[in-house]
Amino acid sequence: MKIYTKTGDKGTTSLIYGERVAKHDIRVEAYGTCDEANSAIGVALSLLPDKPFVKSEETLTIFHKIQTILFHVGAELATPVGKEVKWQVKQEDVEDLEKTMDEWNEDLPQLTTFILPGGSSAGAQLHLARTIVRRAERVATSIGTDVNPIVLQYLNRLSDFLFVAARYLNHKLGAIEKTLHEDVEN
Template sequence: MKIYTRTGDEGQTSVIGARVRKDDLRVEAYGTIDELNSFVGQAISVLAKDTAVDWTDLLEHLTLVQHELFDCGSDLCYASPDPEKMKVTAEMTARLEGWIDAYDAQTPPIEKFILPGGSEPASLLHVCRTVCRRAERIVVSLAAEQPCPDEPRKYLNRLSDFFFAAARAANARLGLTDAEYERSAKVFRRR
């Protein structure tokens, strides 16, 4: 099998049920999710090399997230989504909430916005968070213009929160304090 097909040379590609321009919002949405998945892979690579800290839980969670990001992309590539064929579920989003709570419990309370960074793992997880937010914004735009399943949008919304909590937990595990944004008002409260 050849990797190249030449079918996209004129700026079009196939989604399930249609041929569209490569800059179609549907293609932009699942393309951005693919970009996010690459950054998650980079975070996994960095964490896997660090043997000074036990990253087992985070590595397992991030690996599962990679598979679920493929599910999101799969659901979004239908020109006319078929509810029977959708892979992303409300249970996947609920599981993220449990992970968020667990990682949040490992961190000191925050009241203000924080600057992305600290450790290399936290920095990469913040990159994942921001790319995830962009993917979510594109899915919102897609849903305003074309048929689009709801669950991938909800999943991406929660996933960005997961990356935030995981980034903070990574810094905490490494003994680093998150840097607060100096001019931030108090915006966070522990529930």
């Protein structure tokens, strides 16, 4: 099977069910940004050390599920209004993120100030993924009322989750989180 179709050569692409839209359509921007975030998460996971850490298999399983659901978020955003959604994000998906965040947060040092994105390579990449998810959320809200509210809730919670996940991986990998520099004046 060939990967290229040549159908997008003139600046259009298909939504689910075949409706053609411009490649700059807000729906394409929304699901494309979800795809970008998913790729950033994949890069973060590829940067994990070969040596397992405590709960590393469980962590990878959680991320596999998140990447799958993020793919489903993109599919919902790529489904035209009035068409059946093949993969629907559910409230329990949001609740799973919350549960994992609460569990992982228990292992982390309490935040007393802002931290800068960074730490381990994997942690830094998750911070980048977090900002991409925030952008996906902003773009998805631009679509308007035609977006499943749970999709917006999931994106919002996912960005929170990725913040906690970056801290969690940095902690598990022994990476230091840097705080704001005290000598910088406002």
